[in-house]
Amino acid sequence: MALLKINKLTKEFGGLKAVSNFNMEINKGELIGLIGPNGAGKTTAFNLMTGVYEPTSGQIDFDGKSLLGLKPYQVTQQGIARTFQNIRLFSDLTVIDNVKIAYHFHVKYGIAEAVMRVGRYYPEEDVIEQKALECLKMFKLDDRRDEIARNLPYGEQRRLEIARALAAEPQLLLLDEPAAGMNPQETHELMEMIRWIRDELKLTILLIEHDMSLVMGVCERIYVLDYGSIIAAGTPLEIRSNPRVIEAYLGEEVH
Amino acid sequence: MRSKMKLDLSALATCFAIYAIIMMLMEAEVIGAFWQLNIVLICINIILAVSLNLITGFTGQFSIGHAGFMAVGAYVSAVFTVKLGMSFALAILAGAGAAAILGFAIGLPTLRLQGDYLAIATLGLGEIIRITILNIPYVGGASGLMGIPRYTNFTWAFFAMVITIFFIKNFINSSHGRACISIRENEIAAEAMGVDTTKYKVLAFTIGAAFAGVAGGLFAHYFYIAHPASFTFMKSFDILTMVVLGGLGSISGSITSAILLTFISAGLASYPEWRMVIYALLLIVLMIYRPQGLFGNKEISLKIFSRILGGGKHGTAQNK
Numbered sequence: 001m002a003l004l005k006i007n008k009l010t011k012e013f014g015g016l017k018a019v020s021n022f023n024m025e026i027n028k029g030e031l032i033g034l035i036g037p038n039g040a041g042k043t044t045a046f047n048l049m050t051g052v053y054e055p056t057s058g059q060i061d062f063d064g065k066s067l068l069g070l071k072p073y074q075v076t077q078q079g080i081a082r083t084f085q086n087i088r089l090f091s092d093l094t095v096i097d098n099v100k101i102a103y104h105f106h107v108k109y110g111i112a113e114a115v116m117r118v119g120r121y122y123p124e125e126d127v128i129e130q131k132a133l134e135c136l137k138m139f140k141l142d143d144r145r146d147e148i149a150r151n152l153p154y155g156e157q158r159r160l161e162i163a164r165a166l167a168a169e170p171q172l173l174l175l176d177e178p179a180a181g182m183n184p185q186e187t188h189e190l191m192e193m194i195r196w197i198r199d200e201l202k203l204t205i206l207l208i209e210h211d212m213s214l215v216m217g218v219c220e221r222i223y224v225l226d227y228g229s230i231i232a233a234g235t236p237l238e239i240r241s242n243p244r245v246i247e248a249y250l251g252e253e254v255h
Numbered sequence: 256m257r258s259k260m261k262l263d264l265s266a267l268a269t270c271f272a273i274y275a276i277i278m279m280l281m282e283a284e285v286i287g288a289f290w291q292l293n294i295v296l297i298c299i300n301i302i303l304a305v306s307l308n309l310i311t312g313f314t315g316q317f318s319i320g321h322a323g324f325m326a327v328g329a330y331v332s333a334v335f336t337v338k339l340g341m342s343f344a345l346a347i348l349a350g351a352g353a354a355a356i357l358g359f360a361i362g363l364p365t366l367r368l369q370g371d372y373l374a375i376a377t378l379g380l381g382e383i384i385r386i387t388i389l390n391i392p393y394v395g396g397a398s399g400l401m402g403i404p405r406y407t408n409f410t411w412a413f414f415a416m417v418i419t420i421f422f423i424k425n426f427i428n429s430s431h432g433r434a435c436i437s438i439r440e441n442e443i444a445a446e447a448m449g450v451d452t453t454k455y456k457v458l459a460f461t462i463g464a465a466f467a468g469v470a471g472g473l474f475a476h477y478f479y480i481a482h483p484a485s486f487t488f489m490k491s492f493d494i495l496t497m498v499v500l501g502g503l504g505s506i507s508g509s510i511t512s513a514i515l516l517t518f519i520s521a522g523l524a525s526y527p528e529w530r531m532v533i534y535a536l537l538l539i540v541l542m543i544y545r546p547q548g549l550f551g552n553k554e555i556s557l558k559i560f561s562r563i564l565g566g567g568k569h570g571t572a573q574n575k
Contacts, residue, residue: 050447076449084447090440092552100430101437105449107430111458114429115422117263121429128430168449 001064003028003204004049004172009058011041011048011228018044020228022058026172031198032206033219035239037248041228042208043085046176050082051075063171077105081170083161085177085208091150095141095160098149099132102167132167138200139163139193155186159193166197173197175207179214187211191218216240224248259428263421270417274410281409291409293521295477298412299470300517302419304497304509306466309423311495312503312552313432314459315439316366317374319491320381321467324354326486327384328468329475330394333403336476343406343476347415350472351465357384358464359457366456381491389483399482400475407477415473419466424506426462435459439504500541502548507555512548 002025009022019041026032036042047053049060051072060067067075076082081102090098107128109120136142139159144152149160158178165173178194179187191214198205209215215222216236224232224239226248232239239245277294280286286294307321332350335341341349365376394400426432434455437445446452475481497516501508519537523530541549 052443071451072446073449073451076447082447084444088441088444088447090437090444092440093436097433097436101433101445101450102448104430104434104437109430111426111429111431114431115425117260117425122260125429164448 002026002061003063004206005059005061006049007059007061009045009048009060010056011044011053012056017228019048019055022225022228022230024223024230026204026206028171028204029198029202030204031195031218031220032204033215033222034206034208034225035210035212035215035222036225040225040248042225043176044228045225046082046174046208049075049174050080073105076168076170079169079171080174081165081168081172082174083158083165083176083178085180087157087161089149089157089161089164091148093149094146095149095152096129096132096136096145098160098164099135099167100128102164103128103131103169106169135163135167138166138197155182158182158190162193162197166201166203170203172204172206175205175209177208177210179209179211187214190214194218267417267421274413277413278409289521292477293517295407295409295412295473296521297514297517298409298416299473299477300494300497300513301416301510302466302470302473303494304501304513305419305423305506306463306470307494308498308501308504308506308509309427309435309466310459310463311498312505312509313427313439314435314456316456316460317370318377318460318463319374319488319495320361320377320379320384321463321494322486322488322490323381323384324358324464324467325471325474325490326388326481326483327354327357328471329481329486330388330400330471331468332472333400333475333481334394336406337400337403343411346476347469347472351468354468354471355461355465358461362457362460362464366453366460378488378491381486381488385483385486388486394481397483399480399484401480403475403479403481405477405479407473412473412477415469419469420506420510423462423466427506431455431458436504496538500538500548502550502552504552505548505550505554508548508550508553511550 004024004026006022006024009019010017011019022045034042034045044053048055049067051067051070051074055068062078062080065078067078070078090101107124109124113119113121133142133145136145139162141156141160141163144156149157152160162175162178179190182190194205194207195218197203219236221234222236222239223230224245231244231248232242281291303321303325307318310316310318328350331353332346335346335349336343361380365373365380368376388394389397434445434450437448437450438452438455442452497512498509500516501512520530520534523533
């Protein structure tokens with residue numbers, strides 16, 4: 001059964017159809033790419049999936065349950081975590097605190113226990129600390145744990161954002177342009193990392209990307225979005241030779 | 256983690272030591288009546304500043320209606336002791352409870368607003384509370400509620416202050432507190448990380464209001480009177496000044512600036528015509544040279560003292 005199933009999703013902003021008749025099916029363990037020219041509606045689609053926007057019509061089912069009407073934090077609690085196109089870290093906090101916050105909704109101790117530091121407070125805080133450290137280690141950020149997030153170099157901030165999303169222990173990870181602003185070397189490393197995360201953590205990943213080499217190299221299936229609608233879907237090889245995709249990216253041939 | 260517990264205990268021991276020293280000085284009459292009054296005032300101001308810091312400094316919700324919650328605490332607790340003849344402890348709790356309920360009721364609709372809009376809304380709400388009290392004859396209206404027994408003494412004020420500081424410090428250093436801080440840092444990201452932002456904003460607002468209520472109860476039972484004029488928006492600004500001066504998001508900053516500002520205004524009491532001028536100048540100078548407040552968002556803690564004294568023995572636990 002599909003982990004994420006999107007059926008005829010449409011979002012209108014006034015007269016503008018940002019996303020129309022969007023269909024998508026993602027199976028467990030897949031690594032899917034969503035590409036398209038600027039303004040095609042990729043981020044809008046992400047925002048619809050994560051509850052930031054309410055769709056005008058259509059269905060989103062995750063793990064057999066509808067996500068419609070859920071707030072972003074509830075969507076995350078269902079098991080979907082995301083990163084942002086423009087990095088949104090908790091920039092004045094330390095690296096480890098950034099990651100710790102993502103564990104928040106798994107925490108069971110109450111406010112009274114926290115304030116009096118009794119009961120489940122110490123054991124759970126120990127677990128959070130340990131898990132956060134493991135997560136940082138995975139992204140080679142453990143030696144930066146006490147650094148303030150805004151002081152990290154750009155590439156590490158991107159990595160921290162992915163680490164933080166994984167700390168929420170999702171089933172589905174949505175990456176919005178993870179390689180934006182990275183140099184080819186960093187992009188290559190990121191590509192390796194994304195594949196490794198998927199295999200290691202048995203995750204399902206959907207990523208939006210502009211960098212063709214990254215998408216073609218890492219994704220098993222690709223959806224192409226143009227003017228809010230899916231114009232093609234298939235393996236990287238099929239997409240590469242699809243005339244409609246080439247047209248969307250490079251423009252029509254002159255006859 | 257266990258080092259956190261050790262730090263807590265040593266911080267608590269320090270508090271008792273400070274209490275004992277001040278108490279001894281008061282008994283020996285080294286500290287006169289005027290400074291005794293100011294020390295109690297300092298304790299009350301610390302409660303106010305630290306509780307507002309939870310709302311404004313840690314959760315990032317700009318509120319300038321704190322005096323309103325203080326007024327509710329003052330009046331409700333006074334009604335409990337004067338009109339209903341209840342015990343002081345119960346009255347304080349009732350004041351805190353009433354302020355918390357009001358904080359919750361006000362927070363739920365207003366915390367949808369952001370930044371300046373929220374500030375204006377809380378400013379208005381603080382005034383609404385005051386004007387409402389002004390028009391209730393049962394609590395004395397414009398002439399205030401008089402004849403309140405003086406139950407507050409240094410011991411009450413000091414330990415209420417210690418409880419407030421520990422409560423808010425421990426709250427902030429828990430997952431719930433981190434959720435509040437994440438809202439200040441980036442609300443969209445906090446929401447995306449599974450934090451129910453509305454819940455935690457309202458929670459911080461409610462806790463902050465409850466402690467303002469405690470401060471109000473202590474205040475009314477020290478000065479024999481609860482008067483609407485004590486809780487104008489100028490009082491809210493006073494509290495906000497302490498928080499901003501000490502550093503948004505620093506509990507030790509709030510404590511330091513509450514002590515500093517209370518002493519300065521007490522020290523200048525004999526030059527009433529110059530008091531506000533010097534007070535204002537001081538603030539301007541500090542804001543030019545330390546716009547992030549005295550402490551920024553850092554904390555001073557026993558750890559630092561032990562590092563200075565003991566030569567670089569530092570653990571990983573935070574805060575005092």
